[in-house]
Amino acid sequence: MKYLVCVITALCIVSTIQLEEETTENSIAIKGTTDMGINNFGLNLLKTMMKQNENHNVVISPTGIAGLLAMTLLGSTGETYNEIAQLIGFSEDILKNRMYHEDFGTRLQSLNSKETMTLYANGLFVNRNTTLRQVYQTYLERVYKGEAFVTDFGDTDEAKTVINEWVKNHTQNRIENFLQQPLPISTKAVLLSALYYSGQWSHPFIPEYTKQLPFQTPTKEVLVDLMANFGQFNYVFSIENGLHMIQLPYNDSVTSMYVIKPRFPKTTTITELLNRLDFEKIDNLINQMSRKKCVIRFPKMELESKLDLKEALKALGAQSMFTPGVANFAVMLESDEAAKDTEDNLITRISAGDGESRTLKQMVDRLMNPGVHVDSVMHEVKMSVDEFGTEAVAATSALMARSAETFYADSPFYMFIRNENTKLVTFSAVVYDPTE
Numbered sequence: 001m002k003y004l005v006c007v008i009t010a011l012c013i014v015s016t017i018q019l020e021e022e023t024t025e026n027s028i029a030i031k032g033t034t035d036m037g038i039n040n041f042g043l044n045l046l047k048t049m050m051k052q053n054e055n056h057n058v059v060i061s062p063t064g065i066a067g068l069l070a071m072t073l074l075g076s077t078g079e080t081y082n083e084i085a086q087l088i089g090f091s092e093d094i095l096k097n098r099m100y101h102e103d104f105g106t107r108l109q110s111l112n113s114k115e116t117m118t119l120y121a122n123g124l125f126v127n128r129n130t131t132l133r134q135v136y137q138t139y140l141e142r143v144y145k146g147e148a149f150v151t152d153f154g155d156t157d158e159a160k161t162v163i164n165e166w167v168k169n170h171t172q173n174r175i176e177n178f179l180q181q182p183l184p185i186s187t188k189a190v191l192l193s194a195l196y197y198s199g200q201w202s203h204p205f206i207p208e209y210t211k212q213l214p215f216q217t218p219t220k221e222v223l224v225d226l227m228a229n230f231g232q233f234n235y236v237f238s239i240e241n242g243l244h245m246i247q248l249p250y251n252d253s254v255t256s257m258y259v260i261k262p263r264f265p266k267t268t269t270i271t272e273l274l275n276r277l278d279f280e281k282i283d284n285l286i287n288q289m290s291r292k293k294c295v296i297r298f299p300k301m302e303l304e305s306k307l308d309l310k311e312a313l314k315a316l317g318a319q320s321m322f323t324p325g326v327a328n329f330a331v332m333l334e335s336d337e338a339a340k341d342t343e344d345n346l347i348t349r350i351s352a353g354d355g356e357s358r359t360l361k362q363m364v365d366r367l368m369n370p371g372v373h374v375d376s377v378m379h380e381v382k383m384s385v386d387e388f389g390t391e392a393v394a395a396t397s398a399l400m401a402r403s404a405e406t407f408y409a410d411s412p413f414y415m416f417i418r419n420e421n422t423k424l425v426t427f428s429a430v431v432y433d434p435t436e
């Protein structure tokens with residue numbers, strides 16, 4: 001079976017060598033439930049990346065990235081903690097955050113299912129001479145099922161080999177050479193999250209009708225294989241937002257792709273449209289969908305992307321984790337053997353929820369900074385969309401039926417895949433040119 005989506009996110013923590021000055025930009029506030037916080041984070045990240053790569057496709061896994069940031073949050077303190085918490089819609093209150101972690105961890109684990117062919121995994125590689133705090137490792141294993149491994153980052157080729165093997169193992173061999181270059185020799189820890197999904201349409205496209213047709217990118221016209229489908233689909237047309245949206249379900253009955261397009265692409269660009277949307281609005285639109293007879297054209301495509309999310313995350317307000325001397329991962333890594341007993345005592349109290357939140361936070365903020373910072377956040381995504389599904393293809397003669405809604409994705413659009421049980425957006429993309 002073909003993959004549909006596979007994603008790897010890796011966050012590389014290196015030891016801090018020198019101090020640099022960094023400026024702080026504005027940050028954003030997110031409120032609501034775990035899935036709403038995560039989905040809004042994903043949309044904000046996508047918009048930021050659209051700005052940084054104007055008129056180029058952007059493909060990301062909001063859930064994969066947020067999963068990794070949640071594991072990072074768990075290990076951080078001080079400003080680093082507050083910024084990451086705000087970014088993914090968690091709280092600054094460490095006791096409240098335990099509920100967010102439990103809730104998010106449960107949702108992530110419930111993505112895993114043999115029937116839907118969804119595999120989600122977290123991993124952590126830590127340098128041989130760096131000590132992971134036991135309390136961190138235990139919590140990570142329990143809540144995020146994050147396996148911890150010890151490796152020698154001094155042997156850069158060996159470290160690269162084992163990480164690439166982990167990635168390959170958790171993407172059904174679809175991503176083979178994730179790290180092309182060895183990691184810096186000063187690497188102390190690498191956090192990884194992998195997400196693999198392989199699905200089939202519940203209403204397959206009709207292969208005989210796939211045709212090369214023009215697709216209007218922002219700058220030119222390209223020829224694209226546009227697939228065709230016809231039938232009853234959930235659809236909404238919003239005059240107020242100047243958009244229409246369609247739901248294309250997968251056959252596992254818990255996963256759907258949603259596609260949003262400007263209703264009048266000549267007067268509204270996809271960028272303008274997305275800038276007016278957040279996930280509360282998108283959720284409302286989903287609730288307004290109703291079954292309509294639809295004629296659909298959608299590109300058959302393979303999307304691939306590999307990039308460093310560092311600049312986008314900084315632009316969204318998560319500056320300090322990247323800033324040497326400011327970044328603080330004191331809950332993840334030990335800095336001083338002598339102080340170990342007291343520190344572990346404090347942390348054990350926190351993980352037992354024993355004490356008053358503000359006092360606990362002050363204690364944690366006093367832990368010795370182990371002097372490491374995040375060097376890069378690498379994100380690789382592969383996705384393929386084709387006609388196939390399991391249902392027998394129904395009579396095709398009615399394809400050009402009258403009185404049907406037409407949804408032709410023949411100019412830039414936004415799409416996302418959502419798990420309906422957890423409401424988490426596992427994958428999202430803005431496509432300017434399917435042939436890119």
Ligand SMILES: *[C@@H]1O[C@H](CO)[C@@H](O)[C@H](O)[C@H]1NC(C)=O
Nearest residue numbers: 127128129130152153154155
């Ligand atoms: C790492 O630890 C080993 C023993 O576990 C020791 O022999 C070695 O000198 C250490 N290396 C560094 C760079 O501290």
Ligand SMILES: *[C@@H]1O[C@H](CO)[C@@H](O)[C@H](O)[C@H]1NC(C)=O
Nearest residue numbers: 162163164165166167168169
């Ligand atoms: C990858 O899978 C193989 C075979 O199951 C196993 O032997 C190996 O230890 C795994 N490697 C990692 C890094 O998970």
Ligand SMILES: *[C@@H]1O[C@H](CO)[C@@H](O)[C@H](O)[C@H]1NC(C)=O
Nearest residue numbers: 001199200251252253389390
């Ligand atoms: C969905 O499609 C896959 C792949 O063909 C198939 O193995 C699975 O049984 C289908 N599931 C359902 C519920 O039809």
